[in-house]
Amino acid sequence: MDAIDQRIVSCLVTDARSSYAEIGGAVGLSAPAVKRRVDKLLDMGVLRGFTAVVDPEALGWGTEAFVEVHCRGNIPPSEIRGRLEPLPEVVAAYTVSGAADAIVHLRAANIHHLETVLERLRGLDIVDRTISTVVLSTLLDRPPTPEH
Amino acid sequence: MDAIDQRIVSCLVTDARSSYAEIGGAVGLSAPAVKRRVDKLLDMGVLRGFTAVVDPEALGWGTEAFVEVHCRGNIPPSEIRGRLEPLPEVVAAYTVSGAADAIVHLRAANIHHLETVLERLRGLDIVDRTISTVVLSTLLDRPPTPEH
């Protein structure tokens, strides 16, 4: 993972469908050399894959919320994960420091759908109570880059 | 935006570097037909682009936090955005309902780096106070899919 690898990752984060020749031109390497490095980065797990960036609004996921989840008793993270994974509206979830056991990032079609999801979340027997924060607008959303 | 478009988007979310022929095989269309639909989806803004999924740990961004930001007085969202955008450690930011003016998602190299970033955040003249929640582990992290 040297400086050239970092620049290759930057290129792919900017556009995952750019050709090896293009990337090579940007970093000063031939296309096969770039491919070998990309394969290695995938193998090492630095690159996990390539995905399309979609507009959630256009797909009918216009409403977002962050939910602090407080669990009953001592629930291991794997248990929380197992309960959240079947809910398609959960796009991300974290265990956190502080009073809450987890922060859950939800995406729903609208406020009504969000309410239904929150009810299902509260209905889980591991969940004691939840504190919801509805997202009004997204100010910023960008992928992490290799350079600081 | 019909059922075939949704499946094309799903394919691209799963692997943004798959070929048009591969996608065509999955959805029952020829490669040129898939390309035309992808071009249209890009044009409509449903697809915003294609990016590499990187492992933040591998890039030296091992520490994450969510920060509730409370501003002084009435600050418009565009002003908040403008102040957060220059900070590379801010990976996402939202205006939200409730007492806080914004929720900021931070990524830092380590706890010490995180502390520095929090200080810079608190140093902004628009910021009154902040409440930080450090992420201990990521339970789930997945892109939004077209189907419910």
Next chain:
DNA sequence: TGTGAAAACGTCCTGGA
């Protein structure tokens, strides 16, 4: 790591349902 060749792919254009 770069070079070169073969196979696969992207990207047009044209005909047909």
Next chain:
DNA sequence: TCCAGGACGTTTTCACA
């Protein structure tokens, strides 16, 4: 209007130096 098929230039992907 939207799709399949074909042609041509490009890219991927290998072997070898």
